[in-house]
Amino acid sequence: DVKDVITHIKGAQESRSCIRFRCSLTNTILDVLRQRPSWVEAKEDGEWDFYWCDVAWLRENFDHTYMDEHVRICHFRNHYELTRKNLMVKNLKRYRKLLEREAGRMEAAKFDFYPSTFELPFEYHLFVEEFKRNPGSTWIMKPVARSQGKGIFLFRKLKDIMDWKKDGNRFEDQKDEIQVESYVAQRYIENPYLIGGRKFDLRVYVLVTSYTPLKAWLYRDGFARFSNTRFSLSSIDDNYVHLTNVAIQKTAPDYDPEKGCKWQMQQLRRYLIAKHGADIVEILFRDMDAIFVRSLQSVQKVIINDKHCFELYGYDILLDEQLKPWLIEVNASPSLTASSLEDYDLKCRLLEDTLHVVDMEGRLSGKEKQVGGFDLMWNDGPVYTDDSDYRTNTHLGCMNDRNKQLKQLFKCSPGQKKL
């Protein structure tokens, strides 16, 4: 019947001219997706072209979900190789050994950007050796699988972690657990860089669109999260066990108790330049670039590459007094809930630009080095800025000229790709 044919063609055309998305979250990302022109929310059980999923869904469904070539999803199947604390360290250590064999000590030595970490109870004895080599040192215990800062505590004496001894007993507070929960013990950085007497860490966003070959983008915006209390090691003696607010202030990533506890990355960069001069700060930011790239390289062979996948990582970096950056953690699902209007704007920009890079609309040529606030950091090799062949193409904490840049970019874009 002609009518049926026409309806069918119309239906097919509709689905080709707009992008159907699904989204597990109800925060900023949903707003951004809804506001994107020609993107519509997929029907309840209908087909979708794009899914901003949560890791739980991924774990359960990825392996038996068929996806057309054009479909995109926001996680890699085994991202946890990078984002679970114990696996990240394992991969970093392994890669370091490999590098030592292949490129020598010097190259491997550059992998000292993460604090000494041991998985417990698995590596308990190795840990004790290191512990004894550094008398008086402070260590931080973090549960491997939990997030939001739960279960983190500091310790200085072995007796506080007796439960994680290799042949350890049942952990008292968790009678439900069949065995002791896997933790990592990490060397606590006792001389963090302070501003106004307060400790802070940095949240940086890295977007990976492919692991083989490795293609990674660095966002210009980010922020420094300040602790509410003045930093002091002495408070650890009094109440070190099970206390997260004094010790590390890294409470839930979603939980931002006070407006104003954050500085934009640009503000931080300017502050550091005013204090230490541009050269030293340039070195610092180069060192951070190295952290991002090397951490991704260390899991490159392990992560199952899939052209459908991309991932936006939230890197947590801590600076010490010598302005050396340390990698604390990588998050596969960085919080997208906004703590303030400024934060909301930042996350909107970030997510809009992420979608620009993923480019479901087919507007990019593939040769771009900047898309909105993202700078191409690594493309199967280092990426340099246009005007020099030694300055890498990253601008963390620099001015985000995305409005102008996007206008220019899409002004001369090829036509819409047919889906």
Add this chain to the structure above:
Amino acid sequence: MDEGTELSSTIAQIVHKLSGSQLHFQMERQAKECLNHPSVQLETLKEDVKQYLRKSGWEKKLQNAVYQELNMIHTSGNPIAPPEHIKEPLTYMRKAQASWEKRILKSLNSMCTELSIPLSRKRPINEQKELLTKWNEMGTDEPDLSHFRPVYAPKDFLEVLINLRNPNFDNSDQPSATSHWGLIQVPLRVKDLSELREFFSELSLGYGQLGIEESSQVPQDIFENEHARIGRKVLADQDSAAAEQYIRQGSPTELRAELWGLILNVTSDPEDIMYYEQLTTSVIQHDLLVDNLFYKDVKLTASNDDYYFVFEDFLYQVLLCFSRDTTVLEHFKYNSATPPKSYIRGNLGIEEFAVVYPPNGVIPFHGFSMYVAPLCFLYNEPPRLYSVFREMYMRYFFRLHSISSSSSGIVSLCLQFETLLQTHLPQLFYHLHEISAQPLRIAFKWMVRVFSGYLATDQLLLLWDRILGYNSLEIIAVLAAAVFAFRAENLMEVTSLAAAEAVLADLSTLKVIPLLQIFLFATVT
């Protein structure tokens, strides 16, 4: 009075000011020490000593000190002018300032009586010890400040300025297009746009600037590299006059702390550090009522600010010392204000028992701590931070809350703002005037705080660069007018003061230098 007399009286003034200063003693000591140097011969002693001092950089330091003094002299240097005249030449302004001071002091005294807290008391030993341990984190203290109110807020001060009248000036003409529509009704001379263009000539489009993204004249990054190179040279030469000229085009971020130090001639000698230590000791030993006012102010303003909350502790360390620093009393010689006097208990009115209160003579008001906050971005050693703040206060900030005829005084700035607006944006001004949304009511708080807390930090620092470079606060009046010009379209749509406030509530995205350039050089006259 001819130029010759004026010059020699200026010289005499400066010599008088500098003799007995720290620099004088240092140079004397240096001169004595250099007698051992082989280049100094007895026969040509005077010349050799001079030559030695010249070579070892002391001439430069003396030059900077003289330049600093010259910057501070604003009057005609008439040798027979009485001291009040140097403070403020216009009698009616002096009278207005005196009565305003009476009000403030009354308010302070009554708060003191109400709360039964002495203006000053010596701390018991255990309290002193406690404060000493908490010195670097006074912000963690949460004293009960609910009963304290700021002594006054900028808007109270604005009301006083609005009612300021020159008794010799008869303005009985009917209001017309030529009369002044604004709130300030005193006939002070302010620069018009063409004079401002000349005064701020280095801001014109022909000069490179820091604070703009692109220039049609010179590629911005080439300018920035060259400018930074010149900046380093200026710092190496330690020439404060050159630095002042240089900074008119803005300061590179990494050189700013040193440049400001050079221009303000702030030293970091052991004597300065020791003096600061003495101030901290006096904070520890004595508790002043105004301390609570500072606490409250910091908690209400800086601690709530996205950028400055981090520096809370520094603010206490600076402000509490500031209020005990009697060297600040020096600035009352050229400030129309007079330090408030209080009397030791039971001796009211007896001059021998009169003390200046607080010791530095400055009573804080709501928002005062915002003068210090941006400086924390540049200096993190308290002694230096303190010295720079004190110098900034004694050169500029005091003019923003005393009634005077100075061209950098708040009265002139308000008048300048209103005049610029009325002359170049008459339609806007008239509209706002008709809906009872006088522009000054919105712009006043920006100017009193030198835009601190309203602009983004980097923009604020670029603005303050120009204040130092031109040794004048007039730029903030121009900026205030430029902001109104920038948002004129939206402002024409509003129908109430509240709506106008809303349009101008958020200045954090403004780029100061382009705004100033457009207003100064692109406005059609």
